[in-house]
Amino acid sequence: MEYYSAYGIKDNLNNIPHTSIVILTYNNLEYNKLCIDSIRKYTRKGTYEIVIVDNNSTDGTKEWLKTQNNLKIIFNDENDGFPKGCNQGINASEKNNDILLLNNDTIVTPNWLDNLKICLYSSKNIGSVGSVTNSCSNHQTVQAEYNNINEMIDFAEKYNKSNPSLWEERVRLVGFCMLIKREVVNKIGLLDEIFTPGNFEDDDYSFRMRSAGYKLILCKDSYIHHFGSTSFNKDNQKYAELLNTNREKFKTKWGVDPHSIIDEQITNLSDSNTKIDDRNLKFLLRRIENNIEYDESLSEVLDNIYEDDFDYDSIVMSIDKHIIKKEMLLNAIALGCYKEGMVDFSLRLLMKSYEINLADKDTIYNIAYIAGKIGEKELAISFLNSARDKDDEMLDLLHDIMEEANE
Template sequence: MFQNKKTSIIILTYNNINYNQICLESIRKYTTLGTYEIIIVDNNSSDGTREWLKEQTDIKLILNDENLGFPKGCNLGINAAEKDNDILVLNNDTKATPRWLDNLKACLYSNEKIGAVAAITNNCSNYQAINVPYTDIEDMIDFADKNNISNSEMWEEKSRLVAFCMLIKREVINKVGTFDERFTPGNFEDDDLCMRIVDAGYKLMVCNDSFIHHFGSTSFKSDYAKFNNILKTNAHKFEEKWGFNSNSESLLKFDIINRINEPIEKKLNILEFNCGLGSTLLKLKYMYPNAMLYGIEPNRNVAKISEKIIETITQDFEENYTMNFKESKINFFDYIIIGNKLQFSKDPWKLLTELKKYLKPDGYIIATIPNLMHYSVIKGLLKGTFIYNHDSILNPKCTKFFTLPDIQKIFEECGYINPYIFHYSREISQEDNNFLDQICDIVGSNMKGFFMSYQYVAKFQNNTFIDTQT
């Protein structure tokens, strides 16, 4: 039983004594006695933290004579942990809440394939932060107490986790190792560990039923320039090791996600081109638990990880317009998400036509398409620049470009119906608005909307369903 499994809570400290005190006091208050040990690794604090830590009788304390950074410090803590304990890495600028650890453990041990889990919070990247109703930390506990009711329907699979509060099975640590110290002083070491966990065949989960408060990156706040330099350096180290950028390959495409509206219980078959690490598909799986996920990912380094999460193929569909999944996918998909593939296609008409046979008779295709008529493109052209302007909404590698009428025409010519085209625009400056008014003086004021949209998300339905009814 997971209730009997002990947890070693690893906390690094470097000054910020007030946060350190809040963190430890909250753990003692809201964590079942006897189910955990606390290991503090202090990275040479100078604000009284070390002296205060020496007074604490219920912790294991490691005092470093220099700041070793996050990965090395965590590894010292992990190595000092009881050998059978699971490992929970916790930031010192957090405040624990009722049932926080119990709920994490319930998810972690609900399936032998789950290797690590993480909490949600008010301040975090990787979509692990939620909007909170409280404005005062004193009101936070009431909110967390209501949120932290163990519920398996609130467990969400992810392609990576942020280690501000991350619980890892001991067997996983033993199998994949600890943090890679090349990422010292910190950042991307958690992404790297997550990739190793997934590559070893385990799942990563976010527990939306375990909320803790996170004050947020206190160790780096004093020097943002240094922080940004470390981010860039370690992002490069990660790419050298894995062959891709973990941030860009795990972005959630909400413009796509929001275009799928189905009954929650419906069994959906969803395919995504350029699926990355599968993050968007996993979000759809969380929304539609009976969905089956499939991906096409041309980057073999990315696909090596994503294929452990979803069924993934790496082939270029446009080479022979086939899909080499384990089983035939003819008339199979409810949704095919092609993203920006139209702009890079050698023959968009043939691409759309060939995809129809893989859609169910009433299935949908969804594409994201930048607007060639956006005022910024027109303005750039008038100044002598086009796609090579670094501020352009157009990708320099695009080979095809579309306006709104073009989008409607190409889908209709390829046999799609029931268009849903969603327009995305931003606020513009007064200067740009004056520019638009001058353009509209020439082409007509009714055209202003065509210049305002920087991107369209086009959702069209396969017309085979209609044809079979006639």
């Protein structure tokens, strides 16, 4: 796939993949009509397909859909929820198309999709992009004043001018309008259906995309209207219970509270010049733990250790309090410190890891390796001999150190 500059791509929109717009419907006939009609009116012809997954509507939506041309439609016999329905739509889409998950309670606008695609294909590292709107969480709203649909379209037509300076990297995109490269879907898979009937599946997908090395961009040059949560908010108590349940599912899956990660990372993105403090240390450690921009995050931690902004006690305290994979984090930072010449700091971290888990093979190996390199061969041999089940790497290292000690 060829990528273009943010400006050059405007002349090459016909050379990038088409888009499958996946929409779930469950009643709300009038919203469904507005949404689909707006796509047909304001999206360049020949660049997209519309895939509808109807979750057993009972208000005439199914009958209306059957009268429409140029739609791929899946009719479910029951309401299978948002994640599963989206997956059905993705599986039914053209195999080379990008995927755009779009809520049925939206009205799209002039240049909405072109501007998203311009951003998406400005870099191979961008995996997903999203629009701004009038009603949404995650700071994806902008101030917009209008009283009817015509006024909204006039506003959006003036607003939707492609402008790379209005692209903002995010740690999460809300799934009301999320455009995803096909290669990303092929790499990380479909939405996780454990979040059925819905909520936090977009948090999870955002998390997985970033873990795979992709960036998420909020395009503040693509505005669409969103009526807002027509499917979930009719019973506030059940909705609150669902949020809590799926939040716990996310925490169980990843070992991290999605709210804390989102808050901390958005804080970091909105004020990148703020001096790193304990909150940012925790944020960096969690990114390393969950393989989000691993190299960049580790490098930032090492830089701050070198500048004395992070000391041993603050790192150990933060890992102990906030991190699940404690030994992994301590070993990763320790090896980084060793490569940067901070040997004493490295060994202190490794000894802390050994204190946590006396049987951790990575810790034992790394202590022995560094000890051997600095001439502490007896210490190295002692640690290697303490390992109950030595693997081949340990045996090779032990052999090498013993040979050096006998020279």
